[in-house]
Amino acid sequence: MSKSLPALIIFFLISSLGSSQIKNDLTFESSIGEAFEKYSVLRSNDPNEYVLGIVYFDATAGMSFRYLGNLNAQDDDTLQFEGIPNGMMIMRIESNWNKSHILSDDDVAVLKLEEDFVTSLSGLLKNYNPEKKDLKYKYDLGFAFNHSGDGNAALPYLMEVHAEDPLYERLPFEIAFAYNASGQYDKALKFIDSSDVIVTEDILLLKELNFAYANSDQIDKSIKLYDELKSKDFEKELKAEIAFNIAGHYFRSLNRDEFLKWKKETNTYNNTQLDGILDQLEAQLKIEIEKSTTGEN
Incomplete structure (x- = not known):
């Protein structure tokens, strides 16, 4: 079977299918x-x-x-x-x-x-496919699309829920996640800014805020957010992800010195997964910089 379908077989139905x-x-x-x-x-x-x-x-x-x-x-x-x-x-x-x-x-x-x-x-x-879809159904469907990798498909369902109940469960995070996942960083920032959620009390929403900053060339705000959170009692994982996102910004802009600075900062949290990715990015960054200096595509 396809590797893209980690799956649980739920049930069987008898059938006599032919071939065409x-x-x-x-x-x-x-x-x-x-x-x-x-x-x-x-x-x-x-x-x-x-x-x-x-x-x-x-x-x-x-x-x-x-x-x-x-x-x-x-x-x-x-x-x-x-x-x-x-x-x-x-x-x-x-x-x-x-x-x-x-x-x-x-x-x-x-x-x-x-x-x-x-x-x-x-x-x-x-x-x-029930005829009457309640808020829970719409939220769960949006959630499922989000975590299957399709933020664009998730947004219509999540926004329907938002129109009726803006603070439904983890809705603000899911909407921000969907915007970021689909590359709509400005919309993610606008949504978070207009949300009734106290962002500094919501770790998941803070991650999305930083991700949007780092990917929309508002890197100064991303660094400021990191500096504000570094000394606070937040999970190390959150701080590592924020530092990682900043390093990612400098990777995309081919700024090796700043990339290495934020790679080192991320390494202080001993996050094996992120550290491994950064090692790969460092090697790739060297190649990309060489291409840019020689004029290769």
């Missing part, structure tokens, strides 16, 4: 939000085999993938669909969704997916 063929013209460009509630194809560890299924949201299990079978590459540039002989699997999507291919309506028709009760998308949605 479609053209092998797969393009893996769709995010999890774009693939949501559609027939989607994922790469597997075998370059000649692809995984076919449906991405959907289960209010109990979270973001899920209904695995329907495989598409196997043939010599005539087609893909043959082989359904699971004895049933179907449902798996939990935890994180790190890789780009997928969305089947066209024509391919769905050729594979006769809507004609089988197990493979039918419309049948699935009747069971897992």
Whole structure:
């Protein structure tokens, strides 16, 4: 199975799926939000085999993938669909969704997916897509998109919740996280500034504030925030992440001296994961600086 689906098999349903063929013209460009509630194809560890299924949201299990079978590459540039002989699997999507291919309506028709009760998308949605979606459902769906790597898909659901209850659970953090994850740093800063949350009392929101500063060229504010928090009773992990984000800014701007300064500062917190990343960035920074001085692309 695809490495992108760390998963828990939930249940099986009996089915007698046949096989059909479609053209092998797969393009893996769709995010999890774009693939949501559609027939989607994922790469597997075998370059000649692809995984076919449906991405959907289960209010109990979270973001899920209904695995329907495989598409196997043939010599005539087609893909043959082989359904699971004895049933179907449902798996939990935890994180790190890789780009997928969305089947066209024509391919769905050729594979006769809507004609089988197990493979039918419309049948699935009747069971897992309630007509009345309450705040918890919308929040949980936004959360699931966020932590599957698609902040853009998360935002519409989170903002719907925000319109009704601005302080719902961890909503301010999730919205700021979604903006940052989708590269909308100015919007993240604007949202945090307008939030009713006392930012200095919210560690997770502080992380997002610093991340937005460091990635929107407001590095002075990021450094000031770090200086303010360094002597306070916050977790070492928070301080390490803030220092790491500042180092990341100087990596992107090819400022080796400042990068090394903030790499050293991050190292003081003995965060093995961040220290390892910084070692890799230091090596890459040397290469990037050499390219910039020689005019290489």
